Each structure stands twice: as structure tokens, then as C-alpha cells.
Amino acid sequence: MDKEYSEETIDRFQDPEYSGEIENADAVGKAGNPSCGDVLKVFLKIEDNVIKKARFKTYGCIAAIASSDELCEMLEGKTVEEARKITGKDISQELGELPPVKYHCSVLGTEALKDALDNYKEE
């Protein structure tokens, strides 16, 4: 089953460091649909326009969990503007390239992020 996944993807999936929730998060975003097989929720702690802490909760496949974890690692330390520039391609690259059929899982991460940052602005 892991024949198409890179080692980095499998490692992230097996030992995600950023799974969890943030209580009193400054921004929360969600993307996906359980009937498609993936739901991704991202929690952000933001101070002075910088993302201090990022966590995720994901219902999804190997690629979805690995993408969520990679995204959170990429987010920590970035400004809100820098975070907005992260693309699915960036996440996939960091994971050593997702199989093409799974590329949408990394895009889902950026959608949850966008949802979180949009919610943050509204506040």
C-alpha cells in the first residue's frame, strides 16, 4: 500500500507530531467532506501576526494525515501573509512528492488553512 508513497510521507503518517487541538485557538479552519474520505481541521495560535502554534485533527487517508502534519510544521513561525502563500505543491514537495492521485490531499490542507485565516481576519 505504501509503494506509491515517499518515505517522508509514511514517516509523517506514522508519527505525526502536530496532531491535536489548541484550546482557545485564535483561528480554526476546516475543509473536506467525510463522504469523499477526508476531513481536515486546523487550529492556529497567532501572536503579533505570527503563527506560534499549529495543530490538526484529520479524518483521512495516509496522504491526508501526512499533509496535515507537514502543513502544521511549515506554518509555525510564519506570518499570516507568508502562510497564505503556501500551496498544495509546496506541501507535496516537502513530503517528497505525493502520488498524483493523492495530490488533492495537500490542496485540502491549504483549503483548511485558508478557511482558518479567513475566520481570523473576521475577528
Added chain:
Amino acid sequence: MSELEVYLDNGSTTKTDSEAFEKMKPYFTEKYGNPASLHKEGKEAKKAINKSKRIIADTLNADKKEIIFTSGGTESDNLALKGIAFENKEKGKHIITTKIEHDAVLKSAKWLEEQGFKITYLDVDEEGFVDQEQLKREITDETILVSIIHGNNEIGTIQSLKELSEITHEHSKNAYFHTDACQSYTKTNLDVKEQNLDLVSINSHKIHGPKGVGALYIKKGTEIHPWQHGGGHEKGMRSGTLNTHGVVGFAEAAKNNYENKEKNIEKMTSLRDKLIEEILKIEKTKLNGPKGSKRLPNNINICFNNIEGEALSGYLNRKGIYASTGSACSSLDLEPSHVLTAIGLTKQEANSCLRITLSKYNTKEEINYVLKELPDVVKRLRDMSPL
């Protein structure tokens, strides 16, 4: 690394029996003649093919002349559907199958639809049993073939072949009855005479034989068109030099597993029922398919709410437990299993299922190890889920 390695994906493929492997060896470097050749080397190979054919025929209560060797279950299913369709199209262009077939049948049927045949896909109930009343309603003399899977590869449902073939022959004077028995062969009763079957697809690698070989039983007198053309092997029904070593290995595995059928069924059934009973103690789980003797002795299919199937099998993989899933994410077309949706599961439920398929080689120790590890893996993924 994990303590143990437990292979629980025998519905995908099995370990080749060592007896079968030993029997195959001489046919690579010593008895390597082409069974179609007339010299001594060829005759030797031909003898082995004939002997193998007799063995396979005996396991089905068929005649040796009614067995055609193929490259596997997929080819047998393709030959059965397309061969019957094209040979009998003057009598009618209607074919009946079900919504829970293996893709080898389902996609052959879809292709025939594009060629102008009319296909009816029968519904099944929530345990996966075919709607017999619907079959009676849909079948006419225009129907040339009814193709129904014997033991379902995903949810283990075993259909009552005898009743279904009786309905078929009673209600249509032109319909042949085919069954895809790749999963059920040597794991439940299969008898072409008692069950009144016209065509049966079986294969080797699901029953501890080598990969790349299978067979199609074609009842004497059945009008069928060959699908692979060439040198006219297998009496013109399936051209291509026979895979002698594969055929020999297939026959040895068939003999071995047919002779030990009752013992193997008893062993797998007891492990199966223990797994089902214990896994269902985990909260928010549901068994797909029936319980008891109408379920393949080696099949378990469980839905775990709020967990995606590929992630579950991915974590089990890390524990050395190898199973499979019907989730959309694990498939190339990103659609959840058509079998799970046909028995009424929502897409989300279908994405949350795990299939465990046993073999005669699995042990109580292995099952205990799975039961020790599985609840933790389920908890871990549920903790991670936002649902």
C-alpha cells in the same frame, strides 16, 4: 519493528503451498517442452496438462474435457461473458448480473453494454444476497447469460447457486448460468452437476497455487466464442502456449486444498468467528455481510466509524498486520467500494471499512496478536479525527 508479521490479505492473494511449488520445479528446466509439440518433450508436458485438468475437473464434479486453462480469474470471467455474448447474440442481447460482482465481471458487462448488449444489474439485500424475485421478473428468453458471483470477495456473502441457476434455466430457454467462484473455490461447496452450472471461473493464486493461471469450466454443449485467437490451443477456445509449470502448481494446490477442505474450513471459521466477536466489542463497529455458514470461512469485513480505511490499514501495517480496505482513498478512481454501497452503506461508512481475509496458515497466536493491537490503533485514529 513489530513482534509478529500477520498476513490477513488472503482474499488478494495467498502463499503458494510448498508441495505445489515443488511439483512445478521440473517444468522450468527439465520438462520445459511446449505441450502442443509432438516430440517427447512436448508429450511429457501435455501429459502433465491432462493430468492437471483431470484433477481440477474432479474438484468441480466436472469432466476433464470441460476445463479450459487461462491466465487467471480475470481472463476466465472475460471469456465467459464476452464469449457467451458474441456467440449467442442472435438469440438475444440481454445479460443479467449483480451490483456486487468483481470488476472482471462488472467491467466486462459495462463494455458489452457499449457494444449494444442490454445489462441488468440485480440488487442485493443488506447482507449481500441477490434479490431472487427481481431475477424472476427481469429474465426472459432474450436473456442469454446470468452471471452471479459465488462468494463475494469483499463481504464474504455466499449465494445460493442452485436456486439461482434453477430460476435461470426455468425462466429462460436461452440463458446460460455463469458464476465467478474465485473466492469460494475449495472454501465452500461447489459442484457443477448438483448446482446445475454452465460456466465457472476459478483461479490458482487464491487457493495457494501460483499466480498467472486459472480455469474456466464450460459445460459440454455450451455455445461460446473464443476470445483469444492464435494457434488454436485448448481446442481453439483459448490460444496461447500453456503455462505448464503454473498449471501443474494450480492442480497440486487444488488437490491439496480440496482434499483438506473440511479441515481448513473448520479452522478458518473458528478464527473468523473469534475475530468477529472480539472486534465487535470495540464501540461503533459494524459487521458487513452475513454471519454463519453463508459467509466465506475466511472473510471478515468491519466498518469502524470515524476512521478512514487506508489510514487504519496503514497503522496496522506498521504493527506487521497486513489487511486491506474498500475506502475511496485506497482506490485509483477515488470511489468507495461498489459492493459496500450496494448493501446500503453511506460513502462515509464505506470509506471506514477494513477487510481481513484468512488462510489455513493463520494461527490462534496471530489472531490474539491482532486483537491485542487493533483497539489501540482504532483509538489513536479516532483521537486524531475531527468528526
